[in-house]
Amino acid sequence: MYLTKEEERIYEGEEGWTRKKAMEILVAIGDINDASRLIPVTRTHLSGASYKTIGDAFEFISGLEGRVSVKSTLNPTGMDRERWTAMDLPEKFVVKQKEILTAYEKLGVSLACTCVPYLITHKPQKGEHIAWAESSAVLYANSVLGARTNMEGAPSALAAALIGKTPFYGLHQAENREPEIRVCVKCNPADADYSALGFLIGNLVGGKIPLIELSPSSFPSKDELKHLSAAIGATGSVGMYYIKGITPEADARGLPGEKIEVEKGDLKKLYEERAEVDVIAIGCPHCSALELHRICVLLKAEGKGRKVRRDFFIFTARAIKQRMHEVVKQIEEYGVKVICDTCFVVSPAFERYNSVATNSGKMLRYVPLLCGGAEVSLGKTEECVRRAF
Numbered sequence: 001m002y003l004t005k006e007e008e009r010i011y012e013g014e015e016g017w018t019r020k021k022a023m024e025i026l027v028a029i030g031d032i033n034d035a036s037r038l039i040p041v042t043r044t045h046l047s048g049a050s051y052k053t054i055g056d057a058f059e060f061i062s063g064l065e066g067r068v069s070v071k072s073t074l075n076p077t078g079m080d081r082e083r084w085t086a087m088d089l090p091e092k093f094v095v096k097q098k099e100i101l102t103a104y105e106k107l108g109v110s111l112a113c114t115c116v117p118y119l120i121t122h123k124p125q126k127g128e129h130i131a132w133a134e135s136s137a138v139l140y141a142n143s144v145l146g147a148r149t150n151m152e153g154a155p156s157a158l159a160a161a162l163i164g165k166t167p168f169y170g171l172h173q174a175e176n177r178e179p180e181i182r183v184c185v186k187c188n189p190a191d192a193d194y195s196a197l198g199f200l201i202g203n204l205v206g207g208k209i210p211l212i213e214l215s216p217s218s219f220p221s222k223d224e225l226k227h228l229s230a231a232i233g234a235t236g237s238v239g240m241y242y243i244k245g246i247t248p249e250a251d252a253r254g255l256p257g258e259k260i261e262v263e264k265g266d267l268k269k270l271y272e273e274r275a276e277v278d279v280i281a282i283g284c285p286h287c288s289a290l291e292l293h294r295i296c297v298l299l300k301a302e303g304k305g306r307k308v309r310r311d312f313f314i315f316t317a318r319a320i321k322q323r324m325h326e327v328v329k330q331i332e333e334y335g336v337k338v339i340c341d342t343c344f345v346v347s348p349a350f351e352r353y354n355s356v357a358t359n360s361g362k363m364l365r366y367v368p369l370l371c372g373g374a375e376v377s378l379g380k381t382e383e384c385v386r387r388a389f
């Protein structure tokens with residue numbers, strides 16, 4: 001890969017050990033992927049924030065010096081930074097988690113601690129080159145916002161943050177953003193159907209970029225697209241999708257020859273209901289302001305003054321919780337807990353449950369694998385709220 005004189009100086013260590021290591025990571029990734037050069041990125045989003053997922057590997061981050069070169073945000077950690085005492089976490093976990101946060105803060109990373117950076121102050125524009133980790137956010141950025149990012153891992157996103165550049169390959173290049181498979185959806189999805197749809201599409205397309213054709217009467221909301229993105233990222237390995245008539249550039253693309261169909265019955269199979277659930281979890285990806293508002297309305301309609309009978313957690317970004325503090329207060333009056341900075345999957349605090357109800361396709365995939373083997377029931381948001389009483 002071609003390096004400019006300045007990049008070579010960094011590679012040789014003339015700007016210190018941290019920048020040398022970061023440049024070595026970028027060059028190694030660039031070489032593996034036949035990138036011709038590095039390109040500047042305007043922002044990065046970093047994963048590897050929870051002690052549950054990275055363990056003691058964070059000590060590498062603590063040893064880094066200097067500051068990130070571009071605006072950089074952090075994914076959810078393993079605990080709510082204000083309510084961790086109520087989360088019943090082992091003391092060692094809390095100490096290590098705090099060290100991780102300190103290490104990122106020292107590097108100048110914004111401790112947004114959310115997987116929806118595009119819903120706070122970190123929304124990239126169409127055509128903007130960025131370097132994001134967190135598959136749900138990558139799919140949303142590429143597909144819904146029309147930005148350009150590869151599916152970064154924790155080390156490559158951090159390296160891009162430190163240098164402010166990323167290797168020019170994959171989804172940064174227009175020719176690699178062509179749809180490769182048509183997905184014709186033969187029903188009108190709504191709410192968690194988009195989680196189910198994404199779950200199926202990810203499984204069916206693997207690494208091929210899908211061009212999704214919805215019926216003309218389907219207009220997915222931003223939140224539904226968020227759930228679709230997260231679920232495709234959970235079961236597939238592709239970094240973007242198109243929806244005809246909805247997402248940027250979709251209509252300018254030719255129709256791929258390969259075609260598959262998804263019917264109502266295919267989605268229905270994923271809604272298998274367990275007899276009993278012991279916890280409700282909503283907010284994967286983190287809830288938007290609109291979702292919080294809607295859950296509040298549903299709680300009022302279903303609860304009629306009663307408190308929930310099961311543990312019920314909602315996960316969101318701290319910035320969104322602050323903005324919606326009145327609504328959050330009303331939600332919590334029903335006995336529901338609105339948690340920030342973390343989520344059901346990346347915190348060990350939620351591993352004590354056996355059966356979870358959620359509207360999230362990403363949780364459908366990851367809870368059985370990462371949360372002590374708990375079962376998951378997918379349900380529409382309204383159904384999840386009903387099951388809490």
Ligand code: F3S
Pocket residue numbers: 075076115136230283284285286315342343344345346362366
């Ligand atoms: Fe976000 Fe956690 Fe889900 S990081 S996408 S809420 S698994």
